[in-house]
Amino acid sequence: MRTSWVASSVALGALAFLYLPMLAVALFSFNKTRHGLSWGGFTLGWYARLAQDPAILEAARNTFLLAGVSTLLATLLGTLFALGLERHPFAPRVRAFLEDILHLPVVTPDLILAAALVVAFGFLRAVSSLFEPGFLPMVIGHVTFQVAFVALVVMSRLRSLPKELDEAARDLYATYPDYLRRVLLPLLTPGIVAGAMLAFTLSLDDFVISFFTAGPTSQTLPLIIYASTRRGITPEIHAVSTLVFSLTLVLVLLGERLTRRSA
Amino acid sequence: MSKVVVWYGELTTKGSLVRRGLALVMPGLLWLLAFLVLPGLLLIPLSFAERGAFGEVVWTFSLENYRRLLGFGVLGFSLDNLLALLRTLSVAFWTTLLCALLAYPLAFFIRAQPPRRRYLFLALVIIPFWTNLVIRTYAWQLLLAPEMPFARLAAALGLVEPGMALYPSAFAVYVGMVTAFLPFMVLPLYSSVERMDLSLVEAVQDLYGGPVRAFLHGVLPQTLPGLTVGVILTFVPAMGMFVVPDLLGGAKYLLVGNLIQQAFYTMRDWPYGAALSLVLILLTLLALRVYRRYGKEVDLA
Structure with missing residues (x-):
């Protein structure tokens, strides 16, 4: 099928529209001029300065620690949930209830989830100071939206596995733990890895949940970038953003490969 | 048992x-x-x-x-909150429409590519979707700054004073919103467009239907499932957005999302924030309900 030149140019224009902002940021991360937007020549100096900026280094550490810890927890909870829901004969009503609960974090706007979390931690703070704004509430918040995505990905993998493999394992007298460890989990690994990568990217992608649950010592990169739009954006911020964008690019392409191979 | x-x-x-x-x-x-x-x-x-x-x-x-939510504040009645509610609905609506208008040509363009290049273009649509929204939004602050080509062009055309940035403004909010949500519209729409039967469009053209009729009778009925998913994926989160209006709209262009953020974050007034959140939840549920009803009709068609 041929597309008219009008459609093609609108399409290319729309793509350009998506990429123009990132290209501008990348371009200005190599600009020597500190203030203003005149071109002062090419430099890698801002990237070098990043390595010496304690606030940005700490934010980078927090961002990855948060994504790592929450992904581990969410992958564990989500995989168990998927195994329970997909491979056990629940009554239709119970199953529908569990599915509804699972879809809830997917359809809830992130601002509403953030509001609910603020309220939950507000009351939990009366019980324990662990729930003061900071790292733990951020992890809890991220896990809350990640669990559902992991569970849904693992469930779709479970559905694609042939029943005969399970039956063969049981015919050979595998106990449930044996069967999980040596048959089901190895078969599920591509699904679990894909779910975990999705969860990790979702965590890196999040701003709203972090914004409402972070404390002064648990700033992440998106929070620092947001704060700098008030204080004035520096070329270092362009450099950080370019790095985050490049990392996302690598993760998405890697994830794409993994899922296509496992499919 | x-x-x-x-x-x-x-x-x-x-x-x-x-x-x-x-x-x-x-x-x-x-x-x-x-x-x-x-x-x-x-x-x-x-x-x-x-x-x-x-x-x-x-x-x-x-x-x-x-x-208070309806505008009866300590200082007497004000229309600001009601305007913010209406503005939220209108911004979500126009964002969805603009995204659909851009997504159709893009989906057809991708379909027309050879199979290998289709993956490349789909990846190009997905990658910004995975990039942190704060980064994509502040990047527009950079692009719409007075020294950059867009503002200069607008000044040369006499649309703004020379030396003025194009943000904060309603225009900047729409630019930011479309950047944020275009992938949400393109991906489901493409899945419908990919499976479309083009002979139906050709049939409309054989019967001397112009491009409008070709779209209404040939394209739209076949792509409605993808379009409705795209509309929901765009409209619902667009109503709860606060990053884009916050960074590109300024204090005069508040949406419900900004009011919720202020109530919880700035004013620390949880009860008021809870009331605002419930309004947003209600709007979300309404949109999903409309989608469900509409979605059923799609299945019948």
Whole structure:
């Protein structure tokens, strides 16, 4: 099928529209001029300065620690949930209830989830100071939206596995733990890895949940970038953003490969 | 309950299977109940409470928060909140429409590529979708700055004063919103466009239908499933957006999302924030309901 030149140019224009902002940021991360937007020549100096900026280094550490810890927890909870829901004969009503609960974090706007979390931690703070704004509430918040995505990905993998493999394992007298460890989990690994990568990217992608649950010592990169739009954006911020964008690019392409191979 | 069954090759009883299933589901279930469902439900009684002098919650039953939400504040009646509500609906609507207008040509363009290049273009659409929204939005602050080509062009055309940035403005908000949501529209729409039967469009053209009729009778009915998913994926989150209007709209262009953020973050007034959140939840549920009703019609067609 041929597309008219009008459609093609609108399409290319729309793509350009998506990429123009990132290209501008990348371009200005190599600009020597500190203030203003005149071109002062090419430099890698801002990237070098990043390595010496304690606030940005700490934010980078927090961002990855948060994504790592929450992904581990969410992958564990989500995989168990998927195994329970997909491979056990629940009554239709119970199953529908569990599915509804699972879809809830997917359809809830992130601002509403953030509001609910603020309220939950507000009351939990009366019980324990662990729930003061900071790292733990951020992890809890991220896990809350990640669990559902992991569970849904693992469930779709479970559905694609042939029943005969399970039956063969049981015919050979595998106990449930044996069967999980040596048959089901190895078969599920591509699904679990894909779910975990999705969860990790979702965590890196999040701003709203972090914004409402972070404390002064648990700033992440998106929070620092947001704060700098008030204080004035520096070329270092362009450099950080370019790095985050490049990392996302690598993760998405890697994830794409993994899922296509496992499919 | 003790009837013996064979389940995935396992000789067992239904009761023990259900018990094991519940045990597996339980940690995740309790987590979601504790941190999403319960606090979400708590927003309802909270919206009738009051804020104490130190930001604490005073449990009473008053409609004060809802009166305030409608504009009856301490300083008398003001239209600001109602305008923000209407603005939210209108921004979400126009964002969705603009995204659909851009997504159709893009989806057809991708379909027309050879198969290998289709993946490349789809990846190009997905990558910005995975990039942090704060980065994509502040990047427009950079692009719309006075020294950059867009502002210069607008100044040369006499649209703005020379040396002025193009943000904060309604225009900048729409630019930011379309950047944020275009991938949400393109991906589901493409899945419909890819499977489309072009002979139906050709049939309309053979019967001397112009491009408008070709779209209405040939393209639209076939791509409606993808379009409705795209509309929901765009419209619902667009209503709850606060990053884009915050960074590109300024104080004069507030949406419900900004009001919620201010209530929880700046004013520490949870009861008022809860009332605002419930309004947003209500709008979300309404949109999903419309989608469900409409979605059924799509299935019949």
